[in-house]
Amino acid sequence: xxxxxxxxxxxxxxxxxxxxxxxxxxxxRMELRIDGEKIIDVxxxxxxxxxxxxxxxxxxxxxxxxxxxxxxxxLANFNNELVYCMAVExxxxxxxxxxxxxxxxxxxxxxxxxxxxLYVGTIGLDAGAMTPALFSFIGRDRIQTLFESISGAxxxxxxxxxxxxxxxxxxxxxxxxxxxxxxxxxxxDQAEKLLTFNEIFLSRTKDIGVITADQAIDYxxxxxxxxxxGVNYDVRKSEPxxxxxxxxxxxxxxxxxxxxxxxxxxxxxxxxxxxxxxQAINNLPDGDxxxxxxxxxxxxxxxxxxxxAENPRGEIGVYIVSxxxxxxxxxxxxxxxxxxxxxxxxxxxxxxxADSVVILGSLDIVLGEVDR
Amino acid sequence: MADKSDCTSEDVSxxxxxxxxxxxxKTALETEFxxxxxxxxxxxxxxxxxxxxxxxxxxxxxxxxxEDYDSKMLSCMAGVDYVDYxxxxxxxxxxxxxxxxxxxxxxxxxxxxxxxxxxxxxGDWYEREIHDLxxxxxxxxxxxxxxxxxxxxxxxxxxxxxxxxxxxxx
Numbered sequence: 001x002x003x004x005x006x007x008x009x010x011x012x013x014x015x016x017x018x019x020x021x022x023x024x025x026x027x028x029r030m031e032l033r034i035d036g037e038k039i040i041d042v043x044x045x046x047x048x049x050x051x052x053x054x055x056x057x058x059x060x061x062x063x064x065x066x067x068x069x070x071x072x073x074x075l076a077n078f079n080n081e082l083v084y085c086m087a088v089e090x091x092x093x094x095x096x097x098x099x100x101x102x103x104x105x106x107x108x109x110x111x112x113x114x115x116x117x118l119y120v121g122t123i124g125l126d127a128g129a130m131t132p133a134l135f136s137f138i139g140r141d142r143i144q145t146l147f148e149s150i151s152g153a154x155x156x157x158x159x160x161x162x163x164x165x166x167x168x169x170x171x172x173x174x175x176x177x178x179x180x181x182x183x184x185x186x187x188x189d190q191a192e193k194l195l196t197f198n199e200i201f202l203s204r205t206k207d208i209g210v211i212t213a214d215q216a217i218d219y220x221x222x223x224x225x226x227x228x229x230g231v232n233y234d235v236r237k238s239e240p241x242x243x244x245x246x247x248x249x250x251x252x253x254x255x256x257x258x259x260x261x262x263x264x265x266x267x268x269x270x271x272x273x274x275x276x277x278x279q280a281i282n283n284l285p286d287g288d289x290x291x292x293x294x295x296x297x298x299x300x301x302x303x304x305x306x307x308x309a310e311n312p313r314g315e316i317g318v319y320i321v322s323x324x325x326x327x328x329x330x331x332x333x334x335x336x337x338x339x340x341x342x343x344x345x346x347x348x349x350x351x352x353x354a355d356s357v358v359i360l361g362s363l364d365i366v367l368g369e370v371d372r
Numbered sequence: 373m374a375d376k377s378d379c380t381s382e383d384v385s386x387x388x389x390x391x392x393x394x395x396x397x398k399t400a401l402e403t404e405f406x407x408x409x410x411x412x413x414x415x416x417x418x419x420x421x422x423x424x425x426x427x428x429x430x431x432x433x434x435x436x437x438x439e440d441y442d443s444k445m446l447s448c449m450a451g452v453d454y455v456d457y458x459x460x461x462x463x464x465x466x467x468x469x470x471x472x473x474x475x476x477x478x479x480x481x482x483x484x485x486x487x488x489x490x491x492x493x494x495g496d497w498y499e500r501e502i503h504d505l506x507x508x509x510x511x512x513x514x515x516x517x518x519x520x521x522x523x524x525x526x527x528x529x530x531x532x533x534x535x536x537x538x539x540x541x542x
Contacts, residue, residue, distance in 0.1 A: 047520040055505075055529055055536060090416065217444045217467065220494030233467045305416040306448070306463060306474070319450045319461065332450035334463075342497045371520060 012040055015353070019048050023126055023357040026367030030344070032353070039356060042348045044341065049371040057331045062088055062298040063162055065331065070156040072333065073369040075118055078104070078111040078147075079311045081160035086241060087307040087318040088162045091300040092293075099287035100164050101243040106177065106280045107150070107159070109273040113184060114143040115312035116266045119364045120191040123263060126361035127204045132194045139187025142180050149176065162298060164291030177281050181274065188270045196267055205259035209347050209359035212257060219346075220339035223314025224265040225363055229257030235310040242309075246283075247276045259362035266364070299326050313337050313364060335369040393419040397473065400441070404434055418463065420474030428477050429486040435464055436491055441473055442466040446488065449498035451506045453531045457481070458506050462488070479508055487513040505530025 018029035027048035033041040053072060057065045069080040082104055089096065096104075117136040124132030144154045150169055151157035159166050170176070195201050211221070216229045226233055234251045236244045252268035254261030302324040308317040314336030323329040340363045347359050394412050397419045401410060411422035423431050435443045443464035450461045462475040479485050487510040489495035499510045500519040507528040510516070518525060527534055 047518070047522065050520045052529060052536075055534075059536065214444075215493075218493045220446055220492070231467060238467075238470050303416075306418055306461075307416075308447075315447070317448045317463065319448065319463075321452055330450075330452045332448070332452075334448035334450075338497065339494055342494065 010035060017356070019045075024360065025122065025365055028341075028360075028365070028367055028370070030348075030356075032348075032356070034353065037352050037354070039348050039351055039353060042345055042356075044344050046341070046367070046370050049367045051372065053372045054331050054333060057328055059327065061326045062300070062328065065328070066160065066162075067156070067158050069333075070158060071368060072335065072372060073311060073313065073316075073337070073366050074155060075115045075366055076111050076312045077155055077157050078107045078160070079309065080316065081157070082108055082242065083307060083309040083311070083316050083318050085160045085162050086309065087305050087320050088298070088300065090307055091303060091305045091320060091322055092162070092298065094163050094292055096163050096291070097287045097289065098243065098285045100289045102280050102284050103165060103169055103173075103289065104160060105243055105247075106277050106284075107147070109276045109280075110143050110146065110177075112273045112312045113188070113270045114140045116270050117143075117187065117191065119266055119312075120195060122364075123358070123361045124195055124201075126357045127201055129195065129198070129201065132191060135194060136187065136191050139184055139191070142183055142187070146176055146180060161291050163293045165289040168289050174281055174284060177277065181278065181281075185274060188267070188274070192267050196264060202260065204355075204358055205263060205362070207256070207258050208355050209259045209351065209362060210257050211343060211347055215346065216257065216343070219343040221314070221343055222336050222339065223311065224262050224269065225314065225340045225343075227252065227265045228254035228262035230255055235308055235315050239308070241307075243280075244276075247279045249273075249275050259358055262362045262364075297326050299324060308334070311336055313366065313369070314340060333369075333372060335372065337363075337365040337367075337369045341365050341370055396440075397421060400438065401431070401434070405431065415461065415474045415476075418472050418474040420461075420476055422476045422478070425477055425479055425483065425485050428475070429488065429491075431475065432462070432464075432488050432491050435473055435475070440469070441471065442469050443473055444468075446492035446494040446498070447472070449495065449502065451502040451508065451530060453506060454478075455532055458508055460485070460502065460508070481507065484509040484511045486511045489513055502530075504528075507531070 012033050012035050015032040015034050017032055018024040019027040029045040031043040032039050053068045057068050066081055069084045070077045073080050117140045121133035121136040148154045151159035211229055213229045213231050216226050230253055232251055232253050237251055249272040252265050254265050300322045302322055304321050306319045308315050316336055317334030319332040320328050321330040348356050398412050408427045409424055413420050435441045443466050445465045447465040448463040452459045457478045457480050460477050464473045489499055499513055502508050503516050504518055504521045
C-alpha cells in the first residue's frame with residue numbers, strides 16, 4: 001500500500017557509541033542523537049575506568065603513590081611521575097640533584113615522543129589508514145626498549161623517586177640515547193610523510209572539528225588541543241619547571257583549531273622534544289641520583305601545594321593537602337584529557353558520524369586519566 | 373588541621389617575599405567587595421582568597437573580567453573534605469597575564485553553592501565530579517547526573533567517613 005508522502009516525517013535516532021568501540025580509545029561511551037548521518041546532539045559518559053586513584057592515594061604513603069600516577073596517563077608514565085615527585089619535593093622543600101633533573105627531562109621528552117607516535121598511529125586508524133600505525137609502533141618500540149633497559153619495565157616504570165631516581169642509569173645510557181636519536185628522527189619523518197600532507201588525510205581532517213581559541217580556553221583545553229587553536233601556552237615556557245629553562249626549544253602553534261592543526265602541532269612537538277633530548281644528553285652533568293631523603297619515611301609538614309607541568313596531552317596539575325602525617329590528606333589531579341574531552345559536545349554538534357571518530361582521535365584522550 | 377584558614381594565614385608571615393602578590397589581590401578585591409569577609413593567604417605559590425559562599429559567583433565574574441587578572445581559564449577545581457565542611461579550591465589562570473589566582477570557598481554539607489559553569493564551561497564537569505565525590509549541590513547547574521560514578525551509586529566516596537576499605541560492591 002502506498003503511503004501518503006505528506007505524512008512522512010523523520011525522527012531522530014539514538015546511537016550508542018562505546019564503551020567497547022575500537023575508536024573511542026578505551027572505555028568511553030557517547031550517546032549520539034542523529035538525523036541520518038548528522039549528529040544533532042551528543043551526551044558523553046565517562047567513569048568506566050574510575051578506580052578512585054585520588055582516594056586510594058589517601059591511604060598510601062607518599063613514596064607509594066608514584067605507582068598510582070603511572071596508571072593514570074599510561075602512555076606518559078614518566079611525565080606523570082615527574083609532576084607528582086615535583087609536588088612532594090616542593091612540599092618537603094628539597095631540590096633533586098641536577099643530574100637527576102636532566103635524566104628526568106630526557107626520559108620525559110622521550111616519553112612525549114613515544115606518546116605522540118602512538119597518537120599518529122591511532123589517528124591514522126581513525127581516519128582509515130592502517131600503515132602509519134604499523135610504522136609508528138616501530139619508533140615507539142625503540143623508545144620503550146630504552147625505557148626497559150633503564151627502569152626494567154616498558155610501561156608503569158616507577159622509576160622516579162621523591163628527591164631522586166630509583167637507581168643510577170646504566171653506564172651506556174648516553175650512548176644508548178645517542179644511538180636511537182637518528183632512528184627516532186627517521187621515524188618522525190616517516191610518520192609525517194605518511195600522514196600529514198596525505199591528500200586523503202587532509203580531506204578527512206582539514207576544517208573538521210574546529211574549536212576557536214576563546215572556546216578552547218573556556219573549556220579548559222590545554223596542550224596540543226589548545227595550541228592547535230592558535231594559543232601559545234606551554235607550561236614549559238610560561239612557568240618553567242625542573243630544568244626546562246636550560247634548553248632552547250620552540251612551541252609549535254596551529255592556526256585554525258581543526259583536527260589537522262592539532263595533528264600538525266603534535267608532529268612538530270616531537271621535533272622540539274628531540275631538540276631538548278639532544279641538548280640534555282650533551283650536557284648531562286655528573287653526580288648522584290640518590291634522593292637526599294635516603295629510604296626514610298616521608299612526613300611533610302602541614303600545608304598545601306599546587307604544581308603543574310606539561311604532559312603530552314596538556315597541563316597536568318597536582319594539588320596535595322598534607323596534614324603532617326606520612327599519607328596525603330587529599331590529593332587531587334587535574335588531568336588534561338578530562339578537560340580536553342569535556343569539549344566533545346560543541347565539537348561533535350552538527351558533524352558527521354564518520355568525522356566524530358576523527359575528532360575524538362584528534363583530542364588524543366587517555367581514559368585512565370579521564371576517569372582516574 | 374581542623375581550622376585550615378589559620379594554618380594558611382601563618383604561611384604568609386613565613387614567606388614575606390610573596391606578599392606583593394597578596395597585597396595586589398587585596399587592593400583589587402577590597403575596593404570592589406566592601407563589607408564582604410575576605411581572607412587572603414598563599415596556597416603554595418598561588419595568592420588565594422577565601423570567600424563566603426554568597427559572594428563566590430560575583431567574585432569569580434570579577435576575576436574573569438578584571439584587566440589585571442583576566443582569568444579566562446578555570447584550571448582546576450578541587451574539593452577537600454575537612455569533616456565539618458567541604459572546601460573547594462578554584463585555580464584560575466590567565467594565559468595573557470601568565471598569572472594564577474586561587475579562590476577558596478568553605479561549604480557546609482547541608483548548604484548549596486552557586487555554580488560557576490555559566491562563567492567557565494570547564495566548571496561543568498568539575499562540579500559534577502565534586503558532586504559525585506562530596507555530595508555538594510551546585511545551584512543553577514543544569515545536569516547533576518553522576519559523572520565518574522555510575523547511576524544509583526550510594527554514598528560519597530570522597531568524604532573521609534566513606535568506608536573505603538570495607539566497601540563491597542557485590
